[in-house]
Amino acid sequence: MWRATSSCTYSNSVHGVGASSWSGSTVRTISSSGVAAWAMCFADMASGKPARDPGRLEQTPRRLGPVPRDTRELGSAWLTYQRHDFPLPSPELERYVSYYWDVSWDYAEPYRQKIVPYPNVHLTFQDGAAYVRGVASGHQTKVLAGRSGVFGVAFRPGCFRPFLHASVSTITDRSLDAREVFTDLPDRPSVETVERCLLARRPAPDPRADEAADIVSMIVAKPDLTRVDDLAHASGMSVRGLQRLFAEYVGIGPKWVIRRYRLHEVTERLAKGAEIDWASLAVELGYADQAHFVRDFKEMFGETPTWYAARY
Numbered sequence: 001m002w003r004a005t006s007s008c009t010y011s012n013s014v015h016g017v018g019a020s021s022w023s024g025s026t027v028r029t030i031s032s033s034g035v036a037a038w039a040m041c042f043a044d045m046a047s048g049k050p051a052r053d054p055g056r057l058e059q060t061p062r063r064l065g066p067v068p069r070d071t072r073e074l075g076s077a078w079l080t081y082q083r084h085d086f087p088l089p090s091p092e093l094e095r096y097v098s099y100y101w102d103v104s105w106d107y108a109e110p111y112r113q114k115i116v117p118y119p120n121v122h123l124t125f126q127d128g129a130a131y132v133r134g135v136a137s138g139h140q141t142k143v144l145a146g147r148s149g150v151f152g153v154a155f156r157p158g159c160f161r162p163f164l165h166a167s168v169s170t171i172t173d174r175s176l177d178a179r180e181v182f183t184d185l186p187d188r189p190s191v192e193t194v195e196r197c198l199l200a201r202r203p204a205p206d207p208r209a210d211e212a213a214d215i216v217s218m219i220v221a222k223p224d225l226t227r228v229d230d231l232a233h234a235s236g237m238s239v240r241g242l243q244r245l246f247a248e249y250v251g252i253g254p255k256w257v258i259r260r261y262r263l264h265e266v267t268e269r270l271a272k273g274a275e276i277d278w279a280s281l282a283v284e285l286g287y288a289d290q291a292h293f294v295r296d297f298k299e300m301f302g303e304t305p306t307w308y309a310a311r312y
Helices: 191-200 207-221 228-235 239-250 254-271 278-284 290-301 305-309
Strands: 017-019 057-059 082-085 097-116 122-126 129-133 140-155 175-177
Touching: 097 191, 097 290, 140 191, 207 228, 207 239, 207 254, 228 239, 228 254, 239 254, 254 290, 254 305, 278 290, 290 305
Parallel strands: 017 097
Antiparallel strands: 057 140, 082 097, 097 140, 122 129, 122 140, 129 175
């Protein structure tokens, strides 16, 4: 039997920004500000080439300017147009799967959905096609138009390697036809049908995958971990060994993962309505100064912190 979260729309704390949620061996609930599992996984792309359809993924230009904002992304107005459900996996699969996600939308006019990355690999189903989406190293934009939806699986960071039988870094920033990895995929995806497929392909336990997942969970749980050498020491590994483990199992380096979850602290505080002293927060998160913090935030989210904060 699978366990499901209650049917719900997007949490107000996400504010129109898609984000792959995090989960680890010690973290089994979905963060209120990171619940948009679907966000990194609209993947109508094969062999790394973007599909040319209304649901395409776009690389967000690395440029900001005084352009008018879509009011549908502000003040949680987008909640009117989108619906999200996040069922949890069965006990038999929770070693590998963080959660499932089922998203639908209805837009009379195209809407540019911000997509921010987390270190999850996703299996997605949309319009009769299925894709595996590797970890994305930067933000993207999904154009939502008309009435449609997508179903997906968010794998725990570090735990897709046993299914792929190859280094997860080989699919970073890439999408591939899911049938290159899985056979007998369902034509009509649901939690039940996809779980049957995954259970049939369930790999033998991989202690290295568990180790990688545990280290990612440590990053999530300990905000004071801001340096790779500190993480290596806490993990009982050399820096080089940690980097090799992450390349093989997570698909992206530990420095990136640390930075991503420290910036997650920013969105958590915004979600709680906290007043933020940006200079003090930058120091708290391990940055030398506010300028370096703003640069990292803008690179990851495609917006400055103050611009992004307006979503709340």
